[in-house]
Structure formats: C-alpha cells, structure tokens
Amino acid sequence: MEKCLTKKYGYAWDKYDSEDLKKVFELGERYKAFMSECKTERECVEEMIARAKANGYRDLDEIISENVRIKSGDKIYANNRDKALALFMIGTESMEKGMNILGAHVDSPRLDLKQNPLYEDTDLAFLKTHYYGGIKKYQWVTTPMAIHGVVIKNNGEKVKIVIGEDESDPVFGVSDLLIHLSAEQMAKKASEVIEGENLNIFAGSIPAKTDDKDAKEKVKGNILDILNQKYGICEEDFVSAEIEIVPAGKARDYGLDKSMIMAYGHDDRVCSYTSFEAMMKLEACAKTCVTLLVDKEEVGSIGATGMHSRFFENTVAEILNLCGGYSDISIRRTLSNSKMLSSDVTAAFDPSYASVMEKMNSAYFGKGIVLNKYTGSKGKAGSNDANPEFIAELRSIFDKENVSWQTSELGKVDVGGGGTIAYILAQYDMEVIDSGVALHNMHAPYEIASKADIYETMRAYHAFLVNA
Numbered sequence: 299m300e301k302c303l304t305k306k307y308g309y310a311w312d313k314y315d316s317e318d319l320k321k322v323f324e325l326g327e328r329y330k331a332f333m334s335e336c337k338t339e340r341e342c343v344e345e346m347i348a349r350a351k352a353n354g355y356r357d358l359d360e361i362i363s364e365n366v367r368i369k370s371g372d373k374i375y376a377n378n379r380d381k382a383l384a385l386f387m388i389g390t391e392s393m394e395k396g397m398n399i400l401g402a403h404v405d406s407p408r409l410d411l412k413q414n415p416l417y418e419d420t421d422l423a424f425l426k427t428h429y430y431g432g433i434k435k436y437q438w439v440t441t442p443m444a445i446h447g448v449v450i451k452n453n454g455e456k457v458k459i460v461i462g463e464d465e466s467d468p469v470f471g472v473s474d475l476l477i478h479l480s481a482e483q484m485a486k487k488a489s490e491v492i493e494g495e496n497l498n499i500f501a502g503s504i505p506a507k508t509d510d511k512d513a514k515e516k517v518k519g520n521i522l523d524i525l526n527q528k529y530g531i532c533e534e535d536f537v538s539a540e541i542e543i544v545p546a547g548k549a550r551d552y553g554l555d556k557s558m559i560m561a562y563g564h565d566d567r568v569c570s571y572t573s574f575e576a577m578m579k580l581e582a583c584a585k586t587c588v589t590l591l592v593d594k595e596e597v598g599s600i601g602a603t604g605m606h607s608r609f610f611e612n613t614v615a616e617i618l619n620l621c622g623g624y625s626d627i628s629i630r631r632t633l634s635n636s637k638m639l640s641s642d643v644t645a646a647f648d649p650s651y652a653s654v655m656e657k658m659n660s661a662y663f664g665k666g667i668v669l670n671k672y673t674g675s676k677g678k679a680g681s682n683d684a685n686p687e688f689i690a691e692l693r694s695i696f697d698k699e700n701v702s703w704q705t706s707e708l709g710k711v712d713v714g715g716g717g718t719i720a721y722i723l724a725q726y727d728m729e730v731i732d733s734g735v736a737l738h739n740m741h742a743p744y745e746i747a748s749k750a751d752i753y754e755t756m757r758a759y760h761a762f763l764v765n766a
Contacts, residue, residue: 396635431596666702675715
C-alpha cells in the first residue's frame with residue numbers, strides 16, 4: 299500500500315539547474331517584450347495572429363471559403379472582431395472525444411474614453427473617461443498614461459492610435475490635489491477619494507493660433523488640429539472609436555535579483571501569453587487542442603467578444619463541418635467531452651496584508667502554477683468549483699512532468715472573492731478548473747508576477763494539452 303505523506307509545496311527556484319534558469323529568464327524576456335507592445339485586446343490579438351501565421355496557422359474564414367476538408371495536424375485560427383481569438387490544432391482522434399482547451403482573457407482594467415470626450419475648462423483641455431473593470435480609482439492618478447486604440451471613420455477606414463510609448467511621445471495623466479489643500483479629501487473613504495467622473499485626462503494647454511479674437515475653446519481647437527494633422531480624424535470620429543488609456547512604459551524586471559516582472563495587464567495577459575506559448579510548442583496531438591482568448595472578462599464576459607458570446611461554439615461547429623462530421627449531437631458531444639484550464643490569475647500571499655489571507659490556502663510567489671478549485675465569494679457564489687476527479691488527473695500530469703504547482707483560494711472566507719470564465723464553459727458539461735499565475739497588486743496600474751511562476755505555468759499548460 300502506498301504510504302501517504304503530507305504534501306509539501308516547494309519553491310520552483312530550488313529545482314532549477316543553470317539550463318533551467320536560462321529558460322526561465324529567456325521566457326521572461328519574451329514576455330516583457332510582448333507586454334510592452336500589447337496593451338489592448340486588439341494589440342494582443344493582432345500580435346498573436348501574426349505569430350501564429352508564421353507558425354503555420356491558417357484563417358478559418360479562408361478555409362471555409364475554399365471549402366476544403368480539415369485533417370489531423372491542421373493548424374487553424376478564428377479571429378472574432380480583432381478582440382478575441384481561438385487557435386486549434388486538430389488531433390488524430392475524433393473531436394467528439396473532446397478537446398483540451400486553454401481559456402484566458404486579453405482585456406485588462408483601464409480607463410476608456412467616452413464617446414464625447416474632449417472639452418476645455420479654464421484654458422486647459424481634458425478627455426473624459428469611463429473606467430473599465432474593477433479598479434481602485436485613487437491608484438490611477440499622477441501616473442504616466444498612454445493612449446492606445448482605434449478610430450473607425452464613417453467611410454469605414456480604421457485608424458490606429460498609440461501615443462505615449464515612444465520616448466519622444468508625450469504622456470498623459472489624471473491630476474490629484476496637493477497635500478497642502480487635501481484635508482477634506484484625506485478624510486474620505488478610499489473608494490470616494492477620487493470619483494469616477496473626475497478621472498479626466500489632462501490633454502493640453504496651448505491655444506490654437508487664430509485671427510478671431512472672439513474664438514472660444516482655442517486649446518480644445520489646438521488639440522483637434524493636432525489629431526487631425528497626425529491621424530486625419532475629427533471630433534465626431536470619437537463616436538465610433540475604441541480608445542483606451544493605459545499606463546505608459548515598458549514591462550520591467552522587479553527586485554534586485556530580477557526574479558519578478560512589473561507590467562500593466564498581467565491580469566490576464568500573463569495567462570494568455572503562456573497559453574499561447576504552450577500552444578505554439580505543440581508538434582502533434584491526439585486530442586484536438588485549443589487556446590481560446592476572449593474579451594470583456596473584467597466586465598462580466600458580455601458582448602459579442604466576451605465568453606458569453608456564441609463565438610466559440612459557432613467556431614467549433616464550423617470546424618466539425620469542415621471535418622465532415624457536423625451534427626447537433628456531434629457538437630454537443632465534442633463540448634461535453636472536453637477538458638479546460640480556465641487560465642486566469644489569482645492573488646499571491648503578501649505579508650503586508652496577511653489579515654485578508656488564510657496562509658494554508660494561499661498562493662505564494664515561486665511555487666508554480668496555482669489551481670483554484672473554486673473562486674466566487676462568500677459561500678462560493680458564482681464559482682465553478684471543479685470536480686476532484688479532474689484535479690486528480692491534473693495532479694498526475696503535473697507530477698509526471700515535474701511541474702511545480704500549488705493550490706489556493708482567493709482570500710479568507712467572507713472577506714473577498716472574484717470570478718473567471720470557468721463557469722461559462724462548464725455549462726457545456728465539460729471539466730473546468732481555474733489555473734494560472736499568482737500576482738501582487740492585482741488590478742493596479744502595475745502588477746507583479748514571479749518569473750518562475752510564469753515559466754511553470756507555461757510548462758503546465760503544455761503538459762495539459764499533450765497529456766489530458
């Protein structure tokens with residue numbers, strides 16, 4: 299009879315030799331480069347499609363138009379409105395036996411420009427915003443910000459905008475009240491120190507040159523002139539724009555030992571990127587493998603590009619049809635027999651805020667990928683609560699591949715909670731569990747992740763795709 303010993307979650311750093319360390323830091327460099335360039339869901343999808351095409355992936359729409367059969371080994375991608383992406387490697391087994399799916403989201407908390415954002419007040423120009431996702435609003439003031447997004451003109455032309463990332467670019471920000479005059483402000487609750495309607499971006503202060511002495515809003519006019527000269531857009535074009543205000547600057551090494559990475563948008567691009575890397579490493583597979591990257595998770599997975607959309611189900615149906623085996627029952631069997639890692643981040647234990655964590659069931663930096671059996675809040679409300687049979691299978695896979703892993707819940711009972719896309723996919727009757735990288739500063743402008751955890755998460759995702 300096998301002797302049962304107490305589980306000890308060791309530090310991944312302890313098992314690495316020099317070659318392993320090299321791989322850990324090489325992945326860290328690739329990830330930093332990605333995070334420095336891809337700060338919106340559109341930028342993530344565009345970059346990943348380019349890399350996937352270079353790795354032999356073909357556009358599903360092109361395959362449909364050619365009406366060719368899909369076969370084992372084919373690599374396919376489906377692009378949903380440039381904001382969500384599904385990557386498939388077709389396996390040797392029938393899809394009805396199920397797929398191995400990695401599912402993450404590429405949107406992150408931020409400030410969005412309103413449809414009518416530009417205004418002038420006391421000879422200063424500002425841009426009105428509406429915050430997106432759960433943020434501590436006071437964290438987003440006096441922080442250098444960049445503008446990323448697209449403007450769709452009424453003739454259908456798409457104009458991409460990025461201002462604030464090049465060293466020669468200006469940056470932007472939300473002003474705060476000086477300490478000398480902030481007695482009343484400091485007495486407010488943290489949630490009220492900065493109100494949502496006051497998250498206005500300071501955009502400029504030079505008035506436009508004009509011979510009209512009675513001209514009004516000359517500073518606003520100058521900003522519009524600059525935008526028109528550089529991008530060919532006018533004020534009305536903001537109505538059909540999707541412009542995001544995000545922290546400016548590159549992802550950086552964090553800590554004297556460079557063991558961590560500081561970046562905007564680890565939640566959830568750290569799991570998106572490691573899922574993508576794991577997918578690109580695949581050479582062949584028995585079960586069809588999928589990496590699914592969606593939008594709108596931070597606001598409830600709604601809309602045509604969120605996980606509640608039928609995009610994924612429709613895409614699977616199209617692929618089954620091109621395999622020559624589509625029927626209503628075939629898609630139901632395919633989804634029901636699938637297994638998924640809902641690849642999302644969780645909170646890492648922070649000794650500075652130990653009162654909200656329960657040490658025995660917390661995640662720790664450097665101990666590898668985190669499995670969250672459940673998330674939710676209070677009595678597990680809104681969680682997926684994974685089945686133990688599936689967890690046991692994952693334990694076996696990770697131990698076989700020497701992947702460092704740990705378990706966690708999101709804070710003490712009745713203290714907090716959160717959710718992911720896990721429960722949405724579980725509605726198809728598939729096995730799903732939350733799994734990903736633990737973070738400090740989650741939802742802040744700059745979040746922190748361990749390079750060892752990033753590396754182990756990528757290895758765990760690859761092991762799952764190959765062995766589940």
